[in-house]
Amino acid sequence: xxxxxxxxxxxxxxxxxxxxxxxxxxxxxxxxxxxxxxxxxxxxxxxxxxxxxxxxxxxxxxxxxxxxxxxxxxxxxxxxxxxxxxxxxxxxxxxxxxxxxxxxxxxxxxxxxx
Amino acid sequence: xxxxxxxxxxxxxxxxxxxxxxxxxxxxxxxxxxxxxxxxxxxxxxxxxxxxxxxxxxxxxxxxxxxxxxxxxxxxxxxxxxxxxxxxxxxxxxxxxxxxxxxxxxxxxxxxxx
Amino acid sequence: xxxxxxxxxxxxxxxxxxxxxxxxxxxxxxxxxxxxxxxxxxxxxxxxxxxxxxxxxxxxxxxxxxxxxxxxxxxxxxxxxxxxxxxxxxxxxxxxxxxxxxxxxxxxxxxxxx
Numbered sequence: 483x484x485x486x487x488x489x490x491x492x493x494x495x496x497x498x499x500x501x502x503x504x505x506x507x508x509x510x511x512x513x514x515x516x517x518x519x520x521x522x523x524x525x526x527x528x529x530x531x532x533x534x535x536x537x538x539x540x541x542x543x544x545x546x547x548x549x550x551x552x553x554x555x556x557x558x559x560x561x562x563x564x565x566x567x568x569x570x571x572x573x574x575x576x577x578x579x580x581x582x583x584x585x586x587x588x589x590x591x592x593x594x595x596x
Numbered sequence: 597x598x599x600x601x602x603x604x605x606x607x608x609x610x611x612x613x614x615x616x617x618x619x620x621x622x623x624x625x626x627x628x629x630x631x632x633x634x635x636x637x638x639x640x641x642x643x644x645x646x647x648x649x650x651x652x653x654x655x656x657x658x659x660x661x662x663x664x665x666x667x668x669x670x671x672x673x674x675x676x677x678x679x680x681x682x683x684x685x686x687x688x689x690x691x692x693x694x695x696x697x698x699x700x701x702x703x704x705x706x707x708x709x710x
Numbered sequence: 711x712x713x714x715x716x717x718x719x720x721x722x723x724x725x726x727x728x729x730x731x732x733x734x735x736x737x738x739x740x741x742x743x744x745x746x747x748x749x750x751x752x753x754x755x756x757x758x759x760x761x762x763x764x765x766x767x768x769x770x771x772x773x774x775x776x777x778x779x780x781x782x783x784x785x786x787x788x789x790x791x792x793x794x795x796x797x798x799x800x801x802x803x804x805x806x807x808x809x810x811x812x813x814x815x816x817x818x819x820x821x822x823x824x
Contacts, residue, residue, distance in 0.1 A: 576820045584812075
């Protein structure tokens with residue numbers, strides 16, 4: 483039950499989005515017990531974002547929401563991998579990327595909560 | 597002080613959005629002490645979403661954010677009702693819907709925090 | 711490592727967005743140790759929002775996400791300032807604005823977590 487949203491101020495070409503989708507589908511396994519089988523993804527390009535008062539470079543804000551807790555070490559590895567993916571696929575400098583985690587206690591699927 | 601955002605990869609026709617708005621306005625009373633009088637809603641159709649690596653079916657990601665805590669039983673009932681509403685109004689299969697809860701400690705309204 | 715997203719149902723003219731960006735860049739210093747040097751901002755105008763079942767007035771939903779905790783008193787001051795900014799720049803009545811806080815335990819930047 484993880485969810486990753488990727489918001490950036492640059493356009494996300496469809497073929498890049500699909501590539502990132504595939505790579506995030508693999509990366510999510512860094513979190514114990516998580517896999518693409520439960521992963522929902524959201525992409526939002528051409529957003530109005532500012533970092534350090536500026537918007538002249540590519541910027542990304544990534545939110546990872548997961549049911550339960552995976553621990554700081556796993557999150558650290560995932561941040562590294564997500565940053566690598568966005569760098570390689572969209573040329574976003576990791577110094578312009580925030581990856582934020584939310585551990586969720588109540589999460590519903592198929593009409594009831596886990 | 598609840599807020600419900602509904603994000604989906606399909607279009608949300610205006611008349612459906614209004615219907616869902618009305619039904620969520622009733623459903624929110626499932627949470628003790630909450631009512632449409634304090635409910636804020638957000639709708640986002642035609643979003644780029646993937647679930648289980650695919651985007652060929654209708655998908656929805658719903659976030660329920662509330663000030664304080666209502667307890668797991670109430671959230672479970674609300675998940676059931678929200679899934680029912682999205683199934684009936686937008687034909688989204690509950691097996692393609694995540695409903696995520698966030699209990700919020702600090703919430704501002706009218707210039708100051710509760 | 712704060713992030714503030716501003717979502718509203720009215721249009722945000724570019725010159726107003728820049729003004730709000732500048733003012734939020736100053737306001738963030740209300741939170742101890744935070745500054746525009748670490749601030750990421752997101753703006754989303756013309757969103758589909760409802761408050762109290764209606765969408766005929768300007769509405770705003772603001773999310774403040776920060777690494778760590780700043781304490782209720784600082785959040786209260788920030789809510790007051792954010793509401794003032796949105797009132798003055800976009801004529802949104804503070805009684806139509808929610809400002810929600812999220813204290814984040816895991817936050818990544820530049821490829822690794824803080």
